[in-house]
């Protein structure tokens with residue numbers, strides 16, 4: 487199992503592309519502060535920024551990267567296809583919009599944001615996901631994207647995609663945090679050499695008030711947020727913490743100087759109902 491060993495140590499995707507360390511999240515980061523927040527994150531040492539068309543802040547992400555003075559190839563950028571743009575032609579058009587927003591020549595990682603599910607699309611769901619994925623494969627083959635993946639795909643969605651695809655996803659970005667461990671989905675992805683990224687790795691801050699996590703944090707003289715991120719990393723997961731506060735942006739990078747014991751990993755893994763979204767992709771209506 488690969489694990490992160492420092493802020494920018496790369497993990498290797500199944501196509502050989504390297505993904506540099508901890509990612510920086512930007513969901514709910516308002517467009518008008520995104521430039522400053524991403525600039526702050528790059529100064530703090532993050533080299534991996536996660537955005538999406540849905541977030542409405544791709545422009546600020548791209549501009550901050552361009553103005554950072556860093557070489558394009560030294561920053562890894564992820565964006566995601568929103569649910570209203572599923573399908574082959576729609577995906578092609580949506581990708582162009584995302585690239586225009588970012589103002590970049592290529593994208594490092596493009597993800598299908600959510601699978602089409604049977605609740606909304608009945609028998610058509612798998613075909614919609616396959617058509618969308620075919621567009622992803624063509625964009626990848628054309629060299630416009632370095633890696634392609636999915637988000638919020640559970641084993642049943644992946645099973646269907648893997649049965650029909652030419653190129654298998656390199657990443658699955660799913661909700662993982664203390665209280666919502668997603669063990670089955672993580673094991674499935676790791677068995678298929680698909681890197682798991684954790685969204686809401688702090689449970690949108692809801693995991694930080696738990697007494698088990700607080701006690702462990704005090705033992706290591708670290709914070710509950712750092713313990714949540716460490717718990718992810720020690721499972722071979724790549725977390726994407728988000729913050730708009732400079733001190734927290736920095737704090738969330740300082741997670742490589744302590745190690746949780748197996749017992750502490752189990753204690754955190756056994757927690758339930760701490761909050762966060764805890765979304766079930768087959769049940770969502772969007």
Ligand SMILES: NC(=O)c1ccc[n+]([C@@H]2O[C@H](COP(=O)([O-])OP(=O)(O)OC[C@H]3O[C@@H](n4cnc5c(N)ncnc54)[C@H](OP(=O)(O)O)[C@@H]3O)[C@@H](O)[C@H]2O)c1
Nearest residue numbers: 511512513685686687688689690691711727728729730731
């Ligand atoms: N693929 C998907 O469907 C999906 C869905 C959701 C999110 N994501 C991605 O995953 C990223 C992370 O998820 P998230 O933003 O939902 O939740 P998160 O990272 O778990 O939590 C963010 C919240 O925690 C607070 N926080 C951050 N660091 C802290 C610290 N050290 N101490 C105390 N509080 C702290 C933040 O505050 P401030 O912001 O006020 O500083 C914010 O309220 C997103 O930004 C996005 O890039 C993907």
